[in-house]
Amino acid sequence: MSEYVNVALDAMGGDNAPAEIVKGAVNAVNDNGNVKVYLVGDHDAVEAELKKYTYPKDRIETVDSxxxxxxxxxxxxxxxxxxxxxxxKALNLVKEGKCDAFVSAGSTGAVLAGGQLLVGRIRGVERPPLAPLIPHANGVSLLVDCGANVDARPSHLVQFAKMGSAYMKYAMGINNPRVALLNIGVEEEKGNALVKETYPLLKNCTDINFIGSIEAREIPMGGADVIVCEAFAGNVALKMYEGVGKVFLSKIKGALMKNLKTKIGALLIKSSLKETLKAFDATQYGGAPLLGLKGLVVKTHGSATAGEVRNSIIQCITFKEQDVNGKIKQYLDLDSDIN
Amino acid sequence: MSEYVNVALDAMGGDNAPAEIVKGAVNAVNDNGNVKVYLVGDHDAVEAELKKYTYPKDRIETVDSxxxxxxxxxxxxxxxxxxxxxxxKALNLVKEGKCDAFVSAGSTGAVLAGGQLLVGRIRGVERPPLAPLIPHANGVSLLVDCGANVDARPSHLVQFAKMGSAYMKYAMGINNPRVALLNIGVEEEKGNALVKETYPLLKNCTDINFIGSIEAREIPMGGADVIVCEAFAGNVALKMYEGVGKVFLSKIKGALMKNLKTKIGALLIKSSLKETLKAFDATQYGGAPLLGLKGLVVKTHGSATAGEVRNSIIQCITFKEQDVNGKIKQYLDLDSDIN
Structure with missing residues (x-):
């Protein structure tokens, strides 16, 4: 193994493959000296893209598929x-230990299934959750689980809380992350059967900072650092977040372009508005990690362009350097009754 | 019974009671000649507010509580x-047949419980869902259920679809409303156990226009007219919608007020932006009906001001005049196996 963090990148996954994926890889190795990328994809297509750029040749290797x-x-x-x-083939590079992490903008289902089947779970992890970072008014939160495990059980949610805490503390540098349970009210007796069973279990966890229930309304306001839920509710929350943002932006754009007066107004507010909205851009944080696997598996948006791909690769470096998987094991071992 | 649509209004419920509630009642009777409001609340407090306004005295009656x-x-x-x-006391006016509808900005839990215990379900309705209207890019959709029945069963969701169709068709005037099942993907095999069981049942309903699954992302884009879900997911969707909207607006406001340049820009775009955002104001449609009860029970936001209260009262008129409850019974009777 080299001294680099080695990232296996699925060059053919996503709407903009391979052009934007390759460009993202080039940007990542140019911006950070500690990473090496294995670009897995159609040899000719990948090479044709690579030719367009200047980059340290020893830090991008192509693997034909x-x-x-x-x-x-x-x-x-x-x-x-x-x-x-x-x-x-890219996942197998992680399985074989040649790579530390895997990044793909391809099918979410295939990434989830492949991650579990090929890379495999850390021993003791019941279900690996997909945990995207979602920006809020003053920072970013982790939503676990967002699509990997529907109909999860209370013990799964307890593990999600612990893995999420480890991720936010060590990968994102948030001290003593606040963990909340997604619910339809804040009182302890509120919720469905799963939430009612999970609440006391989380309350009894001494190794996480459980702050109680959170309503979806409080998520964009930054009400918690780690939001624990089963995948159906998490997916609904995430996609509603994305959908409202998209529709609002498009409607506001329309209002700004309505006539000459609004167009002049738009010029005056443009830079301030752009700066504000940038804070809500999830792509700045990279992709969604699938937590609890033996290596890091990251799913980026299917629509990812070079910037998001680059950030997803950079994300793998912190994960490796901070030994987040080691920390996840520690968090789970502390509570021996769930292993 | 008079020739009016009679609405029992909880004058003491909500953050702005009784002042805004009373004002909303006055506006409603002044704007519409077909409604009579029974204002139920503390006699002195309600009368003190009523004194401030001019209105047809025979169409507001106070009931002391x-x-x-x-x-x-x-x-x-x-x-x-x-x-x-x-x-x-206001719910009892509906129970006794003196009023056709009930409106409250008070505790959601109390409205849901009171509606079922006092007004009672239409015979054959298994679970009455809370069904708020949520605005989208080009109109409005109905989200059933949003908080009344967590851990619902497939047969409940089928009834939600039918009651929602009746409401959108007759109360909102949407012809052949598109019904979709809230899901985490659009393929038939996607979803949790509840959704997988419900999908084929909805597909077999010949009396509704079932268009398949919908992801939360498509809701703000107007992907369906009736969105069917159990209450936990529906509540998460609704509250995330409200939360993102609120945070976005506050952030955009901040960006517009940043400096002199942006403030001038803000003046130029203000009216256009306001007009656009007005379309997303849920309060224009009134409150959320609790469907399937013998009378109409409407829950408005706890923060409702006079405008929303007025609209919630006006909403009751269409409901009565279009005989939406009669239509709901027809929809449910058509499919005899679920009654």
């Missing part, structure tokens, strides 16, 4: 059948 | 114990 897993393929089947796909 | 149900009281207990509360 002949297949691509589509967005609409049944995940487990695709992972099993398409052994020569960019996604499977 | 001596108790108030607080926002943090256990709902069922409060309904049973506080017989002389404004909420219970």
């Amino acid at each position: 002949t297949e691509v897993i589509g967005m609409d393929e049944a995940p487990v089947m695709a992972i099993r059948k398409k052994r020569d796909s960019s996604l499977v | 001596t108790e108030v149900i607080g926002m943090d009281e256990a709902p069922v207990m409060a309904i049973r114990k506080k017989r002389d509360s404004s909420l219970v």
